[in-house]
Amino acid sequence: MIQHLDVDGVPTLLAPTGGPMHAGLTFRVGTADETLGRAGITHLLEHLALAPLGLADYHVNGSTAQVFTTFHTQGSGADIAAFLTAVCGHLSDLPLARLDVEKEILRTEWSSRGAAATDDIPLWRYGARDYGLTSYPEWGLGALTADDLRQWAARWFTRENAVLWIAGGQVPAGLRLALPAGTRQPVPVASSALPRTPAYFVGGSRAVVLDSVVRRRTAASVFAGVLERELYRSLRQDAGLSYTTTTGYEPRGDGYASLRALADALAEKxxxxxxxFVDVLAKLRVGRIDQADLDATIAKREDFLGIAEIDAARLPSYALNVLTGEPNLGVDEYRAELKAVDLAALHEVAGEVMASALLMVPGRLTADWAGFVAAPTHSTSAVYGTTYTSREGSGALRIGDDGVSYLGSDGVLTIRYDECAAMLAWPDGARQLIGSDAIVLHIEPTMFNLHSAALPILDAKVPADRQVAMPARAPEAIPQPKTAGRPPREPHVRSWWEVPVLVVSWVAVVLVGGFFLLFTLGMLTTETEPGDEWLWGAVVVGWLLTVILALPIVLLRRRRR
Structure with missing residues (x-):
């Protein structure tokens, strides 16, 4: 049974364990609480709190997720007390001497992180804000100051915004959680970058990935297990098309959960x-769900509920529910909900999954044939302002009082200043604006005929806390128009005979052309006598002669160009 206690004003959960004692201090703050222009501040605070501890003789770790940050340790009671007491002390009095070093460590960590098939899903669903920020680098690290970190810690790392959980017989002696007073922070409201669902986008991975948002409930978590079994049977066992078929179910903290499914593929498959994959979704959507899959999934969950240390195993998720205010079920209550899940409940969840579905398709594939609409990659309108042409002849940039637009042959990209999540700024003048809807507009001064006042307008309009200074680029990394670098043409040198030929040609054209112009007008205004039809032939010959006399003028002009 999980006991509810209090340690220095921090809600504390205690459950017995027969194995090594372990504990975690979890705060209700994560990447979704940040902004893109200051992304990385929570992760940096986590590192600063752990940095002075050095290499411990027992297990210690920290992690920053979308809406939670946890400090975890395993060891003796004395080890746990020393670790958590030190972490709280460092959060209250930040070891800022390590600030620059930890920034570099985080940059290295990001650069060495491998790409995952699901990395881009958040930005396509949510945009460049709240739950979508996990898709972006921690661009805010460079500009973060000591005052920024102190203010962030004072707001989020407080005793009212924390939960301590301990798997062990008792609260370790000597444990002190010296955290400042504060308030419990609600989870952020989820945004959306999808006008319509179900939707799809083309990803850079070979995998097919489904992402859905469903109501948080036991039937939805069971559905994830049933979907995984169906994908495994259909795509791996029967068709031999995929090696990995997995699903995941992750509560978001606001009464909803993300439900994902993945199936990998060879390039030719x-x-x-x-x-x-779509056939499996369609099968479940119409209610063709195997009772055996439901029974097997429930049996697996019941096996987990029957382990001896089930209360200790539930502590991390139990603590998250305490922080977000979501209900915590007892083991018997959860077992009863499992038994109540039937095929009709799964059919209902399948409808929620398809209604909110975002599908990532590989390569050049589409999913419109299956009823999915393409997720937007362009804006619906452009701003009013001054238009600057491209130096390559295609596309144009428009800078106005409300925002910036790129007018291209395939559509419009618009970032309004009040919807700009971040603007990356390079010393050479390049700017990259990222809208809250994840639309990206890149401006290279070398590629547009910009007025000298154009870039200062951007810098003045975008709020300072959304501007990110980027390192200088090597000259060869700065793009140049395609015409740049070509050797200049040799200027044309006029030959001595060109002027006389031009003069003679012009005089001849004027005299001959003028004569036959008058002759033609006379023929048109008088009646032709019988036998004088040959005069019209003379008119034709005269005009042909005029054209021939004008040829030197045309040819010499073309030669000069």
Whole structure:
């Protein structure tokens, strides 16, 4: 049974364990609480709190997720007390001497992180804000100051915004959680960058990935297990198309949960995997769900509930529910909800999954044939302002009082200043604006005929806390128009005979052309006598002669150009 206690004003959860004692201090703050222009501040605070501890003789770790930050340790009671007491002390009095070093460590950590198939899902669903920020680098690190960190810690790392959980017999002696007073912070409200769902986008991975948002409930978590079994049977066992077929179910803290599914594919099998994946979704959507899959999934969950240390195993998720205010079920209550899940409940969840579905398809594939609409990659309108042409002849940039637009042959990209999540600024003048809807507009001064006042307008309009200074680029990394670098043409030198030829040609054209112009007008205004039809032939010959006399003028002009 999980006990509810209090340690220095921090809600504390205690459950017995037969294994090594372990504990975690979890705060209700994560990447979703940040902004893109200051992304990385929570992760940096986590590192600063752990940095002075050095290499411990027992397990210690920290992690920053979308809405939670946790400090975890395993060891003796004395070790746990020393670790958590030190972490709280460092959060209250930040070891800022390590600030620059930890920034570099975080940059290295990001650069060495491998790409995952699901990395881009958040930005396509949520945009460049709240839950979508996990798709972006920690661009805010460079500008963060000591005052920024102190203010962030004072707001989020407080005793009212924390939960301590301990798997062990008792609260370790000597444990002190010296955290400042504050308030419990609600989870952020989820945004959306999708005008319509179900939707799809083309990803850079070979995998097919489904992302849905469903109501948080036991039936939805069971559905994730049933979907995984169906994908495994259909795409791996029967068709032999995929090796990895997995699903995940992660509560968001606001009464909803993210439900994901993935199936990998060889390059030449991507179309077949996509088709099989969609077929599985369609089968579940119409209610063709195998009772055996439901029974097997529930049995697996009941096996977990039957382990001897189930209360200790539930502590981390139990603590998260305490922080977000979501209900915590007892083991018997959860077991009863499992038994109540039937095929009709799963059919209902399948409808929620498809209604909110975002599908990532590989390569050049599409999913409109399956009823999915393409997620937007362009804006619906452009701003009013001054238009600057491209130096390559295609596209134009428009800078106005409300925002910036790029007018391209394939559509419009618009970032309004009040919807700009971040603007990356390079010393050479390049600017990259990222809208809250994840639309990206890149401006290279070398590629547009910009007025000298154009870039200062951007810098003045975008708020300072959304501007990110980027390192200088090597000259060869700065793009140049395609015409740049070509050797200049040799100027044309006029030959001695060109002027006389031009003069003679012009005089001849004027005299001959003028004569036959008058002759033609006379023929048109008088009646032709019988036998004088040959005069019209003379008119034709005269005009042909005029054209021939004008040829030197045309040819010499073309030669000069």
């Amino acid at each position: 991507q179309g077949a995997v996509l088709g099989g």
